[in-house]
Amino acid sequence: MNTEQTEILQRRAALHGALADVTRLRIVDLLAVSDWSATELGRALAIPSNLLAHHLKVLDSAGLVTRRRSEGDARRSYLSLNGHNEWLLRDLGPGQSQVSASRVVFVCTANTARSHLATAAWRRVSAIPATSAGTHPGEITHQGAIATAQRHDLDLPAITPRALGHSDLANDLIVTVCDRAHEDLDGRDWAHWSIPDPVPAGTDRAFDDALEAITARVARLSAQVVSATG
Known part of the structure; x- marks a missing residue:
């Protein structure tokens, strides 16, 4: 040896x-x-x-x-x-039990980058519906997120950011992908992923790194979540 x-x-x-x-x-x-x-x-x-x-x-x-x-x-x-x-x-084989959901909602503060990338990555691997929202939504999807999705063959249209609503919190599986959103929700999210914000750097590398971290988490979560509608 x-x-x-x-x-x-x-x-x-x-x-x-x-x-x-x-x-x-x-x-x-x-x-x-x-x-x-x-x-x-x-x-x-x-x-x-x-x-x-x-x-x-x-x-x-x-x-x-x-x-x-x-x-x-x-x-x-x-x-x-x-x-x-x-x-x-x-x-x-981590011992987490399966959880059922009719929809997964990925949440970041502005709903301009990480939450959109997470939704796009989720749709690639799961048939369970997914959407995104923000605790303090911005005005437009960040071009860096759109460009990263294009580089990795993900479907990410330029969606107008929206605010997380009471209906989301009451009915959906909430996953925060930024620290501020997790702290704003104060325990009302189901899971939290501490993904660094790529927007301040604004580089391709920063957005690619965010997507890589998100994709690994999505793969792990998708194996645990089953459809609530059968």
Whole structure:
């Protein structure tokens, strides 16, 4: 066995060792669907902050989670699964149960970029209807989002941004794709994806990176959501 093979085996052993705990598996299951702040995770798991900090340190040391400062409330950080370990998580088969929905609504603040890209990515992989909305909608779909969709063969028309309505919140599966929208909704979304806003940079790379992150999340979520209409 060569050095590279040995290092891969050691890496896999470390990852499996980090997950050899019920609470840490529960954390991974939750992060497989949504990004969470430490406070939100502690509340969901009903465990004290010092114990949660220990488990997160183990997962972080194994390279299973990443942290990103909120673009809204900078006092918060959101925890995400490290995308480099997707292969391991697929093999383990995260224990999230299926959820039924008649429609998925992707929400960002302005409804000009990330939420439209998420909707377009969702329509490529799922027959369940999807739309987008904003907590503080802008005026037009950002040209950078439209150009990125075109580069990746996604159907994204120049739709006029719209406000998230009471009917959406009451009837649909709400997924926020920006920190400000998640914080505005204060727990009324079903899942949150802390996707960096590509608009300030305005580059092709920024929009492509946002779409890549969104596409990975959409693939994971689409395997869990089933149609409420049968």
